[in-house]
Each structure stands twice: as structure tokens, then as C-alpha cells.
Amino acid sequence: MDNGKLPLLKIKGKTIQVPIIQGGMGIGVSLAPLAGAVAAEGGIGIVSSACLDRLLSKRNGRSFNTYEAVREEISLAKAKGGVAGINIMVAIARDYNDSVKGAIDAGADVIISGGGIPLGLPAIQDPGDTALIPIVSSARALELICKKWERARYRPDAVILEGPLAGGHLGFAFDQIGLESNKLENLFPSVKEVAEMHGGFPVIVAGGIYTHDDIVRFIRMGADGVQMGTRFLVTEESSASPDYKRAVVNAGKEDIIVAQRPGSPCNMPFMVIRQSPMFIDSLQGQRKPKCDKGYILSKDRDGCFNRCAAKENNESSFCICNGLLSSAGYNPDAEKPLYTVGANGYRVDHVMTVKELMDELTANGKGKS
Helix, strand or coil: CCCCCCCCEEECCEEECCCEEECCCCCCCCCHHHHHHHHHCCCEEEEECCCHHHHHHHHHCCCCCHHHHHHHHHHHHHCCCCEEEEEEECCCHHHHHHHHHHHHHCCCCEEEEECCCCCCHHHHCCCCCCEEEEEECCHHHHHHHHHHHHHCCCCCCCEEEECCCCCEECCCCHHHCCCHHHCHHHHHHHHHHHHHHCCCCCEEEECCCCCHHHHHHHHHHCCCEEEECHHHHCECCCCCCHHHHHHHHHCCHHHEEEECCCECCCCCCEEEECCCHHHHHHHCCCCCCCCCCCCCCEECCCCCEEECHHHHCCCCECCHHHHHHHHCCCCCCCCCCCCCCCCCHHHCCCCECHHHHHHHHCCCCCCCC
């Protein structure tokens, strides 16, 4: 890497000009307009699979199932060229397989999967040219994935190591988030070692990456690229509502907290802006339990998807599906919004275009030729 110019990123035979992956922010924030704009600027644009069937059904005025919606949105994201793919959360168990199949059939360049450990991902369907990239928060989790995937005669095409400063769901116990050992730079060496032991696939770091200098620092440590969500959240192409973007711009450092009780029904720590209307109502016990979307339902003893903590009480859980849908402008009259952002969100002070942001992050240059 010369004079801070960012290197190329190579994943499963694809050459990415700028080693930046735009994080897949759900629900409805990372859609084709954002992913396509990032891909056009040489990075990897990512659609979020969460609730795509509802979002596309409303947008197009006709019914889409999960498979159809994923195929449609990825095709739109790839329409102007570049590298684009999708983020599929393990926690959205009911729609997980259909999302994976739709992504592969649409020719997604990458499938990124976290929000749980994606142990069964390569066995769902032959990925063909689509790269499979798990998200982990520890070397132990990556080792587990590699051993499981090897039984399917597959190894990760890359891995994303996500630290505790990321937005949304965090892969740490609540009392482990602030530990020195869990800082991204301290987690990285052991994850890199496991990747090298299993064939030397790329390691991408995420969580708290904010500036060009941050990117350069981790690449000099040995990372192959970075994933960034918060910076892309407050862009013109992001599908977050104007109120959501304004909430991030107005947030102070003390306003960004890790929600525990009430928290996500997924039982993972979840980063939120504490002024989020749904979060406030949940704290004050003003919101009646309600879960009528069902994306994170888990199975009961009979194997049916009908269990969700947000259906049962408003003391331990907020309704993440409805809150995040509202924050993307889907149902603002029916539900109050819930805003999530990374720990560095307080540093964002204005909305910019994806091109302006990518020029800033690359120091007005692209990757090496």
C-alpha cells in the first residue's frame, strides 16, 4: 500500500477496486439504491434481506414472496455494474433458506451472513460464483464455522470480523462488550491466524471503522478490507427515513447505547439511539406487546415458527420488526420507529452522497491497479 492508497480486494475470483464493503443495514436501509451506488464507486454494495418481501410488495403494488423479493432487489443493485450482494441474518430463520436461494439465483456476488452462526450456509444450495462470507466476533466462532463447512467441502471465501462498536446486533455478551480483549484490533490477530490455517482467505474488519486513516491502519495490520455501516446510513442513497438520518446527525456520544432491557427479541445486545420513539415507549411500559410481522419467530416444541419475546411482554423486548420497518418509512403511522447506529454515529454531522463519502474514504483515489 503506497502513500495511503487502498489496495485491491480479491474474493472468489472477483477483484474489488476499493476494499470497502457497505454494511447490510436492515430493515429497509440498505436497498438497491444504496448498494448500487456503492458498487458503482468500486466498493461492494450490500442489500439487507430483512423484510424484503414486505418492502417490495409495498413499493411495487403487488405481492412478493421472500425468494422473489431477494432476486429482484439484487438484480436492481447489480444493474449498473460493480460488485453487489446481500446480508442475510441467521436469526431470520423462517426466511433464511429462501433468501439464500434467491440470492444465488440472482447472481449475487457475495452472501454475508451473521446475526447468529451460519453453520449450514454452504449446504443450502450450490453457490456457484457467489462468495459465502460469515460474520464472526471471535476466532473460536470462525474455527467452528470452518470445521462445519469443511464437511460440506467448502471453506469461507472471506470472513468479516465484527467488533463491539458496530451498529445493530452485537455478537458479544452484554458484560463482554467493553473488555480490552474484545477491541477489534485485539480480536484481529487470532482470527487472521485461523483464516491462514484454513487456506488463507481474506479477513475484513468491521465495527467502529470511520475514516480513511482507520482503514489504512487495519490494512497495515494485515486486514484485507473493511466493512462500514454507519457512514453509509446517513447518505442520500440510503433508504433510512429523513427522521432517522436526522436522529443520527443530532445524536451525541451519550445518546448511543447498548440496549439490554428492553432489548432485541433475538437475545443479542443491540445498539440504539436512546431517543428512538419505540425504545422510549418500551422503557416506560407504554407499548403493548405486539408482533404481527414475524420475521424473527423461532420454533416451538412442535417445530412451528410462532415464538417471539416481543409477542409476550414489553418489559424485556421491543418489537424490532415493526420499529425498524417504521424507521425506513414503511409503517410510520402504525408504529413508532427504532433507530440503530454504530458507536461512532455521533461523529456524523451531515448527509452526503455515496460518491462524496467514497472519495473521502479513499482519499480521493481508488484502489491500486
